[in-house]
Each structure stands twice: as C-alpha cells, then as structure tokens.
Amino acid sequence: MSPLSGYLLLSAFLFSIGLAGALTRRNAILVLIGIELMLNAANLNFIAFWRYGPHPEALTGVMFAIFSISVAAAEAAVGLSIILAVYRHSRTTNLDQLNSMKG
Amino acid sequence: MTISFLLLAAITIIGTAAAMSLKNLVHCVLALSLGLVGLAALYMQLGAQFVGFTQILVYVGAVAILAAFVIMMTRSANPTLTNAASSFRASGPLIAVLVFAVLAWATISGTSAQPILTAAPEGSVGQIGTALMHRFVLPLEVIGLLLTAALIGAGILAMDEHRGTQHRGKQ
C-alpha cells in the first residue's frame, strides 16, 4: 500500500465520520461541525495528491486547499450566525423541533 | 506508512470521532480542535507548511472558538432532558459506512497499481504568493469579495433586533 493510498483512506474515513455526525446529531452546531470535517477531509485529499502527483510545481493542490479553508471559514461564520438568529426566534437549536416554518 | 503518519492519523481520528460522538458540546468542540491540529500536522508532514499553519490559524484560532461562543450563547452546553438518545436512527451511520466502503474500494483499486515515488515538492511561501498574484489572481479577488460579504452578512444576521422595538415604543 503506497503512502498516497494511506492518506486517501484516512481522508475517506474522516469524510465518513463527518457525514455520520452531520446525519445523526440533532444539534445544529454539531451538524455544521460535521460539514467542516467533510471539507477538511477533501482538503487532505488535495494536498496528498499534490504531494504524490505528477506536477507539484503547478501548486494547484495547495491553492485549492487555501481557498477551500477561506470559503469554509466564511461559511462557518455565516452558518453560525444563522443558528444564532434562529435560536433568538425559537429558543431552540434542536433540529427535530425546528420542523415548521410558521412563526 | 511511517510511524509519524500512523501517530498523526490516530490523533486525528480520535479527535474527530470524539467530536462527533460526545454528549457535552464543549467537549466536542475541543476534540474537534485536536483533530484539526492533527490534520495540520499531516499537512506539514506532506510538505505544505503554509497550508498547515493557515489551518491552525483559521480553524483552531477562529472557527472552533466561534463554534464555542455560539454553543455558549445558545445555551446548548447544558444538557437538557431532550438531548437523551431516545430517537436514535441507525440510518445515519449506515450511510456513512456505505460511503466509506465505496471510497475505500475506489482508492485501493485505483492506486494499488502503480507505486508513486516523487521527491518532496517545493511549495515555498514565495511561490505561493507569486502564484496568487499571477495565475490565481481572479480567485483571490473573488475570495476577498466573498469574505467581505460573509463578514457583513454574519454581522447583520447576529445583530440584536430588540433595539428597534424600543424606539418604536416611544412614538
């Protein structure tokens, strides 16, 4: 098993952990954290392919990872402020109770 | 599959698994920070130092703290009775296991053919900066716009609306 497949397996494992968390947990913040984990797993994939791929001097993997980190940070900020706004309105972050658009 | 890779992978997996399964939400955020630091160390081991430090600076220094703040402000840190695992559906973890199986099969069948042996590439900060200004200048500007929009949007969304009602009461 080459080093590249080791990193890819790790990235797949992290992705599935994030997916399991996002699908299972009931708190909105933890779902967001699961999504962040999935993005991080994809980043690891990019960097692993940049390292072991044919053209590392093109810097594509590193660039994509940097942009992905910035976009993920922006998305986390906006998502968390949406959760705050929803909490102010309905006093709960439990996704099972946020199932009606009335109010 | 060196020792350092196995160690860092173990730390990352423990951190992220704990982040997704602990009951106490603040413990989840702290375990997530550990997992993200493990990921940053993996990036540095792969030779992408800039990305590793940026990951620590952005994720551990900002996103994790933001999540912790929101957990405290929405009072999700105190476990109430409704947080008990009463309606645990197994479909979530099952889907995740299926996804992992598919990805692992794709990985092993795809990369076991040829051994890849390249020297460590040079991703120095100067090269990244030059690339950002030459080849990737459009994504850079777009990211700037995106971050500005996110900053303003997050501020407006989280702003306290009750001050408006106080003014209205005086009319």
Place this chain on the structure above:
Amino acid sequence: MFETIDQIFVLIKHWLLGYVPGALQPISSAILSVVPVIIAFPLLFAITTVLERKGLGRMQNRYGPNRTGWFGILQPMADGIKSLTKEDIVPRTADQLVHFLAPVVMVIASFLVYAVLPIGRNMVIADLNAGVLFFFAIGSMVELSVFMAGWSSHSKYSLLGAMRAIAQMISYEMPLVLSSVVAIMAAGSLSTVTIVNMQAGYTGIWPHWYVFTPWGITGFVIFMIAATAESNRCPFDMPEGESEIIAGYFIEYSGFKFALFFLAEYLGMFATSAMAITFFLGGWAAPFSFLTWIPSYVWFFGKLLTLICAFIWVRGTLPRLRMDQLMNFAWKFMLPLSLINIVGAGIWHFMPAGFTRWTVVSLLVVLSCVLLSRGLRRNKWFHVRTYRFAS
C-alpha cells in the same frame, strides 16, 4: 575575539555535539538548542515579577516588596514556594479534565512560539520558511485555552471574563498581524531570520531598522498596542481587572495552576515583545555601527528589557479602558490605520529614495491617524432603522 564571545553559545553547542554518537545527533542538537531558551525565559519571568512590583510600587509612591532578600530580590523564590505548596482547589461542579488541561495548553502554546525567535546571530531554534505565520498560528491557540479555563470552572464570573478576554484577543489579533505585514513586505520573506538580517546593515553609523521609517514607526506603535491587548495587560486588562471581576477567567484556579497561567501570560508578553524587536527594532543588531563589538544576544535582551520596562511603565500610568472603548479602538481606529500603513509602505517601496517619499508617507499616515481619531469622537453614525407611522 569579539566574534567568539558573540557566537559562544553556538560554539559550546557544536563542541558538546562532538561528544554525542552519530545516531543521536539530531535529537541532541534539538535538545541543546531548546534548553537555554527554557532556562533563560522563565528566569526573565522571575526577574520581571520583581521588577514589575518594585516599579509599580515606586510609581505609586510606595516601596515594592522589600522583605525577602536584599531589596526584595528573592521575591520570585518566595512566590514559587507559595504557589507550589498552596492547596489545589478545584470546584466540585467544574469539568475536571478541561480544568486541568487549560493551563497546560496555554503554557505549551506560550513556549512553542519561542522556536522562531532569533535571539542572536545564528541563534534561532528553528529557521522556518513561514516562521512569522507559525508565530501567529500558535499565538491564536492561546484563545482556545482561555475559553477552556473560563468555561470549565462553571462559574458566572469566570465565563464572563473568558468571553470578554476572547473578544478582546480576537479583535486585537487583526491589527497585530496587519501591522507586521509592513515589515514582511519590506524584508520580502516570512522567515524571522531573514527579516533581522535585512535590518542588520548600516549606512554610515545609522542602522537600517524599520522603526526609523514613517511606516515602521506606525507599525511599531500599532504592534505594541495590540501586543498589550493580546497579553491582557493594563490598559487593556478588563478581563482580569483586579478591582472588578477579581481575576476573570482564572478565578477558580489556585496554587500551581494559577502560577502556570501567570507564567504563560508573561511568556506571551515576552514573545510578542521579542517579535516587535525582530520586526521593527532590528532584532539582535546594534543601534550604531561602532557598537557592533557588543555581543548580539546582549543587544536582544537589552531591547527586550527596555520594552518590558515600557510595559510596566504604561501599566502604572494609564487607567483601564472600558469594554466598548476597547472594541471601538480596535475595529474603528487600529484596523483602518494598519491597512493605510500597508498602503504607505507600498508607496515607500516604489518611490525613489529621498525627501519626497518621507513627506508623502508621513503625511498619509499622520492625516489618516488624525481623521480616524476625529471620526471616533463623534456619536454613533449607525442607528437602528425606526419607522414612523401616521398618527
């Protein structure tokens, strides 16, 4: 002969490495580089506690501690014995693991940043390619430990203090990083060793330090103010104001853990001062070209002690800022000023050397400073939208 004294620690290290077998060379080289830093900076911490208490006492027209030893010089030893032998009280409702880990994380983060500081010529533990980014990344982990400390104590005052402290530290992290960008731009590299080497030249007797340029002095002042706020020192010590919130986020800590927090806070102060010296004050370089025979580490520690005395002086002089004054200052004054400073540094780089660029950049910086401070004095421009209905 002076070069030998200058490089004496490096020579001792190489001599000691000669006795080590080949297989153990990398790890013993690392240990030999790290041990002097681990000895020197806690010693500096001990000296600073005495210096601070005596200095503050004199500024407040009283003696500082003068019972232990000659002029109170053995006070750190007394403090150490006290904190080691005090009972370690942990509240029963506190989160035990997080409560224990918070000071550990803070001390680890505070010690890690010393790896990229050039203490003398050829005397840096790790010459990283992105050393400055490493410094700021590890420095941002301190906020996580502040949150851990504040939340794990399960006490209203500690949580409030922690949230205030984190808000303050995050707000002042932006001017801190942006004001260092000017030095990075001028040196052309993120490596601290390169930044210092670029400032180690002389024209005549005058050094090439970045503080002797208009953008440099603005950057230095902004960096020092942001460093004061990052270390929660007066006038920014609202989170740990002793008269208000007693001790803020480490109110539930006693004994050795409290001493660890104290140590971590002071080490953070030393590290940011050392970074300011690296960026703007020329690192280990002597101020005049005829003084280069004094060893480089003597200059570094001399500058560091000067900055520490400046910190103590400011603590004894200025009153505490309120929370909203703090945040206004960070976001509405320091952040725009540091951005304009970057523009000024860019203009400086592209204009030819001479009197014109001095006037242009100084005018830019001074005008923006004056206009921003005028703008802060007016009332809030942004009002919540109010609706008027016909009555």
